[in-house]
Amino acid sequence: MPDPRVVFDDLRDEGDALDSLVGGAPVADWGRRTPAPGWSVAHQIAHLAWTDRVALLAVTDADAFAVETEKASAAPYSFVDEAAEEGAVRPPVELLARWREGRAALQDALSAAPAGARFPWYGPPMGAMSMATARLMETWAHGQDVADALGVAREPTARLRHVVHIGVRTRDFAFGVRGMTPPGEEFRIELTAPGPGGERWTYGPKDAAQRVTGPAVDFCLLVTQRANRADLALTADGPDADRWLDIAQAFAGPAGRGRDPQDHGSRRRA
Structure with a gap:
């Protein structure tokens, strides 16, 4: 069983790594299209900010999180896009601040969670370490879309x-x-x-x-x-x-459609 502190530290570091890509980016870069259809860099960060917020509710306010799940049930195929769109229209400086505040608050809440506690989610309930792992996975995945949009090659890490x-x-x-x-x-x-x-x-x-x-x-x-x-x-x-x-699909929700093969070049590694 991994040390929870390692998982929490890695979550923080993964967020900081993505922050280093967008924190100093010109405003124009926030409008760049990413490989996710219809999503710009701003949509990607808005999605992470929204997910961190609802994860914080799951950890700290189960009743408020239940309201979020009702919204999801009412629009299961659109609620994620709608939340991203709502956040993406904010000025980049405001969106960046919201994301930073939200992920810091979630980090603190997960680190302070009692051992053995379980929290509701859109799939099965999760413990603090599982929640942190899931947030790291999403941060890395959406960070890949951002890196692709900005033309940045990220160095893989042990995270x-x-x-x-x-x-x-x-x-x-x-x-x-x-x-x-x-x-x-x-x-x-x-x-x-x-x-x-x-x-x-x-x-x-x-x-x-x-x-x-x-x-x-x-x-x-x-x-x-x-x-x-x-x-x-x-x-x-x-x-x-x-x-x-x-x-293969590591994220919750309906079956994803995946990405089309590249038209030129390749990610394939020897």
Whole structure:
């Protein structure tokens, strides 16, 4: 079991890394289109600010969070876009301040949460560490969209281990959200960690009949649906593992449509 303080610190660092991209960006850059259809850089930050706010409600005010879930139930396919649109029209300096304040408040609330406490969410209830991991995953994923819009190549870090963890744990969810029966057996996952050491992050039994291998960063891009499988250096052995790589989804909500293959160039890594 990871030390909760490590997860909380990594969440803070992931937010700071994205803040370094947008904090000093010219106002014009906030209007740049990102790979997410209809979303600018401002939409991406507005979404993170909104999600941090509702996560803070989940941790500190369950009744207020219940009101948010009612709104989501009334418009399940549009409430996320509507919240992003509402925030994106704010001046960048105001939006940036709201995001900074919200993520700092959530960081404090998660760090102060009692051990073993569970909080409501749009999926199953989560503990503080799981909530922090989910927020890190989303921050990294939306940060990738921002980096792509700004033409910035981000250096992968060991914080990706948290994204990998969610990606592996949500395997059955990815099948279920599409009305498919999850495989009955575990897969072996072997991923090459970022950095020069060539460390391997492994999950599942060594003798599993089906497996997935490749760079950890590519796996993270896949499960957050930030890149098409065709543009990634991931290999599946076994029919169920192969199907999983087509539908993998680490985030809650309806089945995502994913990203189209790149028209030129490639993310594929040797």
